[in-house]
Amino acid sequence: MLSLYRKIFTTGVLTEKFAKNKLGQQQTARELGLDELGEKLKATVDKRFAGSLHIRQVDAGSCNGCELEIHALNNVYYDIERFGVHFVASPRHADVLLVTGPVSRNMEAALRRTYEATANPKWVIAVGDCGACGGEFGVSYASCGAVANVIPVDAVIPGCPPTPLELMRGILNLFSA
Amino acid sequence: MNDQNELDREVPEQFDPARRFLLELADRGVEAQAISPSPLPPAQLLEIVEPTDWGKAAAVAQSQAWRWVAGWAEDGQALLSVSVCLELQGIYMVLRTRIDTRQPCLPSHAPYFFAANRPERHMRDLFGIEFTDHPDPRRWTRHQAWDSETAPLRKSFPKEGLPPGQTPPDMNYPFFRAEGHGVYEIPVGPVHAGIIEPGHFRFHAVGETLLHLEERLGYVHKGVEKIAEGRTPESLARLAGRVSGDTTVGHAFAACLAMERAANLEAPPRAAFIRGILAERERIANHLWDMAAICNDVGFGFAYYQLGRLREVWLRDNQAMFGHRLLMDRIIPGGVSVDVANGAGERMRASSKVLRLELDDLLTIIDANSSLEDRIVTTGYLTLEDAQTLGALGFVGRASGQVFDVRHDAPYSPYDQVEVKVPLEEQGDVASRFWVRYKEMRVALKLIESLLDKMPDGDIAAPWITPQPDAEGLGLVEGWRGEILCFVRFGENGCISRYYPRDPSIVNWPALEKIALGNIVPDFPVCNKSVNGSYSGNDL
Numbered sequence: 001m002l003s004l005y006r007k008i009f010t011t012g013v014l015t016e017k018f019a020k021n022k023l024g025q026q027q028t029a030r031e032l033g034l035d036e037l038g039e040k041l042k043a044t045v046d047k048r049f050a051g052s053l054h055i056r057q058v059d060a061g062s063c064n065g066c067e068l069e070i071h072a073l074n075n076v077y078y079d080i081e082r083f084g085v086h087f088v089a090s091p092r093h094a095d096v097l098l099v100t101g102p103v104s105r106n107m108e109a110a111l112r113r114t115y116e117a118t119a120n121p122k123w124v125i126a127v128g129d130c131g132a133c134g135g136e137f138g139v140s141y142a143s144c145g146a147v148a149n150v151i152p153v154d155a156v157i158p159g160c161p162p163t164p165l166e167l168m169r170g171i172l173n174l175f176s177a
Numbered sequence: 178m179n180d181q182n183e184l185d186r187e188v189p190e191q192f193d194p195a196r197r198f199l200l201e202l203a204d205r206g207v208e209a210q211a212i213s214p215s216p217l218p219p220a221q222l223l224e225i226v227e228p229t230d231w232g233k234a235a236a237v238a239q240s241q242a243w244r245w246v247a248g249w250a251e252d253g254q255a256l257l258s259v260s261v262c263l264e265l266q267g268i269y270m271v272l273r274t275r276i277d278t279r280q281p282c283l284p285s286h287a288p289y290f291f292a293a294n295r296p297e298r299h300m301r302d303l304f305g306i307e308f309t310d311h312p313d314p315r316r317w318t319r320h321q322a323w324d325s326e327t328a329p330l331r332k333s334f335p336k337e338g339l340p341p342g343q344t345p346p347d348m349n350y351p352f353f354r355a356e357g358h359g360v361y362e363i364p365v366g367p368v369h370a371g372i373i374e375p376g377h378f379r380f381h382a383v384g385e386t387l388l389h390l391e392e393r394l395g396y397v398h399k400g401v402e403k404i405a406e407g408r409t410p411e412s413l414a415r416l417a418g419r420v421s422g423d424t425t426v427g428h429a430f431a432a433c434l435a436m437e438r439a440a441n442l443e444a445p446p447r448a449a450f451i452r453g454i455l456a457e458r459e460r461i462a463n464h465l466w467d468m469a470a471i472c473n474d475v476g477f478g479f480a481y482y483q484l485g486r487l488r489e490v491w492l493r494d495n496q497a498m499f500g501h502r503l504l505m506d507r508i509i510p511g512g513v514s515v516d517v518a519n520g521a522g523e524r525m526r527a528s529s530k531v532l533r534l535e536l537d538d539l540l541t542i543i544d545a546n547s548s549l550e551d552r553i554v555t556t557g558y559l560t561l562e563d564a565q566t567l568g569a570l571g572f573v574g575r576a577s578g579q580v581f582d583v584r585h586d587a588p589y590s591p592y593d594q595v596e597v598k599v600p601l602e603e604q605g606d607v608a609s610r611f612w613v614r615y616k617e618m619r620v621a622l623k624l625i626e627s628l629l630d631k632m633p634d635g636d637i638a639a640p641w642i643t644p645q646p647d648a649e650g651l652g653l654v655e656g657w658r659g660e661i662l663c664f665v666r667f668g669e670n671g672c673i674s675r676y677y678p679r680d681p682s683i684v685n686w687p688a689l690e691k692i693a694l695g696n697i698v699p700d701f702p703v704c705n706k707s708v709n710g711s712y713s714g715n716d717l
Contacts, residue, residue: 004479004542014486057372061397063713065422065503068466070372072492075485089370104399104716105322107375109346110367136419141329141338142322142400161422163502 015079034165038083041172045084048175049095052084055171056094056118060111060150061104061143065161066128070098072164080168091118096174099124099151101131103144115151123154125174127167132156194241194265195221201237209234217651218438219587220262220269228274231259232284232310235293238263243270244568244581245290247662247679248297250304252332257281257304261293262651262662267586269653276306278331285311292568292684299717303330303402318395318716320347329403336403353391355381360388363698367396374712378701385697390690398716405676406668410436410510410641413673417663418505420678421714426452426459427656428678428714429508431663434589436510439650439667440642446633448512449590453628454525455504455513457621460657461532462491462503464614464621467709471611472543474703475552480543487535494528512638522629529622540615553607557692557704560605569688570681571659572617573708576602576609583655592655595627610707643671658682658711680714 016034045053057070073080074087088094091114103111115124126147129135134145147153157170195211202209208226215222225234238245246262246269256275263270276283285308286293297308298317305328316325322344323329329338355362360383367375377393405416417432418425430452437444444452469484492502498521499507507515517525543549559569564577574581582599584592600616602609644650644667652663659681668674689708693701 001545003545007483007538007542008479011483011486058368059372059374059397061399062374063419063422064374064711065419065425065505067372067374068423068503071466072489075489076482077486077489087372091368102399104397105344106320106347106396106398106716107367108344109321110375110396112343113346114368136416137399137401137404140336140400140404141334142398142403144344160419160505161503163496 014076015082016077034078034168037165037168037172041085041168042083044172044175049084052086053096053171054086054088054094055096055098056088056091056114057098057100058091058111058114059100060107060131060147061102061137062100062128062130066100066131069161069164069167070100070127073167078164078168085171091115094118094122096123096125096171097151098127098171099131099147099153100127101145101147102134102137102139103147103150105142105144108144108150111147111150123174124151125170126153126156127170128162129158129160132158135160194243194268195223195270198237198241198243198270199223201241202234205233205237207233207237216649217271219589219653220271220651222271222273225272225274228276228283231272231274232286232288234272235261235284235286235289238272239289241265245286245292246568246660247664247677247683248286248293248300249664249675249677249679250300250306250330251666251675252278252304252330254278254332257306259283259300259306260664261286264581264587269587269651271651281306282309283307284309287311287313290568291566291687295687296679296683304328305331315351318398320395320398321345322398329400334403336400336406350393352379352393353381353389355389359383376712380693380698380701382698385699387693387696387698387701390693390701392686392690394686394712395716397713401678401717402676405673408673408676409671410673413665413676414509415506417676417678418508420717421680421682421711422503422505423463424459424656424658424661424680424711424714425503425505426455426508427654427658427661428663428680429506430456431652431654431656431661431678432665432676433508433510433652434654435650435652435663435665436644436667437650438652439648439665440510440644442511442639442642444512444590445636445639446590447516447635448637448639450628450632451513451515451517451637452508453591453595454517454625455499455507456654456656457625457628458491458495459504460621461618462488462495463657464618465491467706468611468614470706470709471553471607471703472549474706475549477543477546477549480539480546480549483539487532487539491528491532494524498524509638511641512636514638516637517629517632522632525625525629529625533619533622536615536618550608552700553611553703553707555606555608556700557607557610557696557707558605559688559692561603563691564605564688567688567691568684570684571655571657572610572613573685573688574659575600575617576613577605578603581660583653583660587653589654591628594631595624597624607703607707656681658709659685678714678717680711682710682712682715686710686715 472480
């Protein structure tokens with residue numbers, strides 16, 4: 001048990017600070033932009049959502065690449081929860097639906113229902129090239145293509161997949177428009 | 178390794194499995210033709226002349242302990258052809274037969290091989306082929322986007338499909354029913370509570386104990402096989418890299434290998450070595466993440482964040498050295514698109530060393546944690562017999578005593594030039610699948626170092642040669658989840674006319690139905706994570 005605590009202390013805090021960069025670690029230096037981005041995001045969430053923005057992620061047919069990067073938002077480096085952004089388990093609790101695509105026809109009804117189950121006011125962000133425009137899959141007998149072809153979309157975050165930083169920027173852009 | 182492997186049969190002198198198979202077929206009066214030279218290396222190709230003998234061929238294969246690897250169909254206008262790949266002791270063999278397009282009917286392999294069950298239903302839903310004697314005639318990949326009279330993978334079917342409209346929800350699927358005092362059902366999905374892919378699970382439970390689990394997948398079916406048709410090789414490699422986003426290297430590797438074999442082209446040695454490094458880096462990133470997630474699913478936050486941290490560092494190294502965090506589009510037909518620059522080799526060695534030290538540190542702590550042990554040891558058993566019957570692949574198989582690894586048993590470049598160790602566990606529980614991944618990671622780190630040591634100089638891509646119309650190729654690689662098979666056929670103008678990727682998840686998903694049995698409902702997430710099948714790779 002002691003070794004567990006020792007590991008925690010020796011690892012230290014790796015979360016990339018948005019105020020002052022005390023650690024100066026190599027990884028930190030590489031992710032320029034997180035500082036001001038985080039500050040802005042926190043300010044927006046504080047002002048518009050009383051400090052907590054709830055996101056429900058919906059995979060509507062993605063290849064799972066976008067999900068991996070959305071997961072990364074919760075790792076110790078990005079730790080998006082410190083800005084008040086929280087991923088929730090039900091659309092009933094969500095302010096924002098983060099939808100990855102392309103929307104497969106087999107997921108079309110489930111996506112519509114998830115959208116309907118989300119309380120107003122609600123926003124939809126389409127994530128990834130596929131969610132934004134159909135990407136590598138486009139429209140076919142099995143795919144509806146872009147998320148906007150199925151439910152109203154308020155913002156898109158392109159990229160294949162978008163990096164965690166791009167995801168944060170995209171969430172911020174939704175509310176700064 | 179390999180100690181007391183009871184599955185190894187006694188080997189008679191000059192054992193040639195394919196020849197023995199052919200002899201046995203002849204004994205049973207099945208007319209078969211070995212095509213020589215095989216158009217599908219490394220596999221041999223065997224044409225079964227009479228489609229009515231298709232079931233007998235499976236019976237013979239089963240009696241000789243072949244493993245059913247994959248099955249796919251092709252629309253040759255007048256005739257439909259169905260191919261099935263089998264494997265025994267690292268020898269691959271493809272059986273093929275042709276049936277009439279108007280009355281496509283074929284004896285099923287599913288009574289002999291469980292692995293054939295869902296792939297045959299997939300073929301039925303997409304090609305309209307009826308498999309007689311199939312033990313489970315329910316639809317599989319087809320939900321409500323097309324009807325039972327429509328066969329989307331026939332050439333006559335337009336890519337765009339019929340005028341779409343809204344796709345209705347998939348109601349009234351005939352799920353297995355369990356009744357009795359105290360038995361209740363829990364339907365879960367397709368939209369799950371976490372950040373994961375969609376699928377439906379139907380549990381039957383008594384109290385907290387699971388009596389039965391049924392998977393209903395197909396929600397992420399996005400017509401990969403259909404939209405591959407008519408693509409250029411580069412474009413197919415891009416699509417292959419998105420069959421399953423976490424296996425982008427594995428699928429692109431298999432697809433490029435298949436296309437190169439069809440074109441009679443070999444990637445330069447340096448390219449092959451870089452492909453190997455990319456594949457091992459992908460393996461490590463995914464194992465780190467899954468081990469983190471297994472710990473998270475039993476509430477061990479420390480390990481989740483620590484292992485997640487190592488994964489993020491690893492991905493940032495990917496970005497710095499190869500230009501993409503998940504390594505998408507780094508493998509192209511003929512080679513790779515990115516070289517290992519001078520400094521990158523040193524950096525990779527250094528980061529491998531750091532990772533090794535970190536793992537030593539962490540896994541010692543994790544191993545000593547009795548509450549974690551309490552949750553994952555004896556949870557989610559997959560017995561050796563079940564693993565063998567299902568043909569379980571990758572770490573799922575190797576945690577239940579199945580030694581098979583393509584890199585070791587049917588090596589391809591660069592793995593034919595380095596030593597590949599295959600770690601094995603025989604307990605078959607979640608803990609085994611956890612530790613087998615850890616051991617695989619150690620092997621992968623070693624492989625990266627040996628590949629760097631032996632890295633030849635030279636080009637990183639060979640100029641593409643347009644293959645003959647009708648040329649076909651087979652790619653077989655060991656992805657991080659296990660064996661990936663990829664079949665490619667070219668059409669006119671060097672474009673693709675058929676693409677079929679078989680992700681290991683297609684074989685491993687049914688294992689989860691077995692694994693979950695008898696466990697308590699709250700242990701299902703950790704059982705699921707210990708297998709971590711790909712939904713996208715399964716549904717295509």
